[in-house]
Amino acid sequence: MLVSCWSSKGGSGTTVVAGALAAVLGRRHEEGSLLVDLAGDVPVSLGMPEPPGPGVVEWLAAGSDAPADALGRIEVPAAPGVSLLPRGRGMLVDPERAELLVSILALDPRPVIVDVGTFVPHDDPEIDSVRRAFVLGATHSFLVTRACFLSLRRAINLPFRPSGIVLVNESYRSLGGREVADVLGAPIVATVPVDGAIARAVDAGVLASRIPRSLTDVLLDAA
Numbered sequence: 001m002l003v004s005c006w007s008s009k010g011g012s013g014t015t016v017v018a019g020a021l022a023a024v025l026g027r028r029h030e031e032g033s034l035l036v037d038l039a040g041d042v043p044v045s046l047g048m049p050e051p052p053g054p055g056v057v058e059w060l061a062a063g064s065d066a067p068a069d070a071l072g073r074i075e076v077p078a079a080p081g082v083s084l085l086p087r088g089r090g091m092l093v094d095p096e097r098a099e100l101l102v103s104i105l106a107l108d109p110r111p112v113i114v115d116v117g118t119f120v121p122h123d124d125p126e127i128d129s130v131r132r133a134f135v136l137g138a139t140h141s142f143l144v145t146r147a148c149f150l151s152l153r154r155a156i157n158l159p160f161r162p163s164g165i166v167l168v169n170e171s172y173r174s175l176g177g178r179e180v181a182d183v184l185g186a187p188i189v190a191t192v193p194v195d196g197a198i199a200r201a202v203d204a205g206v207l208a209s210r211i212p213r214s215l216t217d218v219l220l221d222a223a
């Protein structure tokens with residue numbers, strides 16, 4: 001199972017949702033989970049040092065020269081039950097190899113959660129083609145969004161739709177879950193509260209080792 005988490009606006013909570021989902025599912029599965037970082041914020045959000053070695057960027061760039069076990073060697077332990085495939089350094093290029101990577105990851109016996117990051121509408125499609133492969137090839141493609149008009153407008157202008165929406169719920173918004181689901185044509189699969197405990201866990205680097213209670217149950221039901 002490959003779950004891609006993405007957003008249409010920075011600061012939506014995508015990295016938090018992806019990290020917490022990987023931690024929740026990793027505890028559920030004997031073999032743990034694999035968290036794939038395409039945006040680059042995962043190490044900091046989990047309170048770990050920047051992995052010094054290669055990552056997805058380098059695996060893509062290596063082409064067919066990459067040894068068969070290269071992906072496994074790139075992984076680093078990130079949190080209890082969670083391994084991380086780091087982003088690496090440089091541009092994510094080679095969409096065809098990205099499709100291969102997606103199909104390899106989809107066959108992984110562990111749940112694979114991908115932090116795809118933010119898509120900016122009207123950006124050069126070439127630039128985003130690698131990350132787009134992860135959205136289009138995912139078992140579940142989750143848009144993480146607040147009920148924010150700007151985010152929703154941007155999401156509508158993207159050339160793909162999510163299979164599900166993770167709503168980061170701010171109590172003061174006038175738009176509710178039903179409107180968000182209607183506008184985007186996809187179901188709300190989880191409603192995550194805006195909770196000070198979540199923000200503090202991120203700031204303290206303990207999001208995945210001490211998952212805030214307000215995240216565990218809602219995310220378990222999502223995937």
Ligand SMILES: Nc1ncnc2c1ncn2[C@@H]1O[C@H](COP(=O)(O)OP(=O)(O)O)[C@@H](O)[C@H]1O
Nearest residue numbers: 010011012013014015016193194195198199202
């Ligand atoms: N559910 C939440 N409750 C409280 N704060 C949150 C929540 N989700 C995210 N945040 C805060 O917002 C910041 C940005 O979230 P992040 O996951 O990095 O967004 P994105 O990856 O979409 O840019 C986090 O550092 C955290 O402090």
Ligand SMILES: [Mg+2]
Nearest residue numbers: 014015039041
């Ligand atoms: Mg992020």
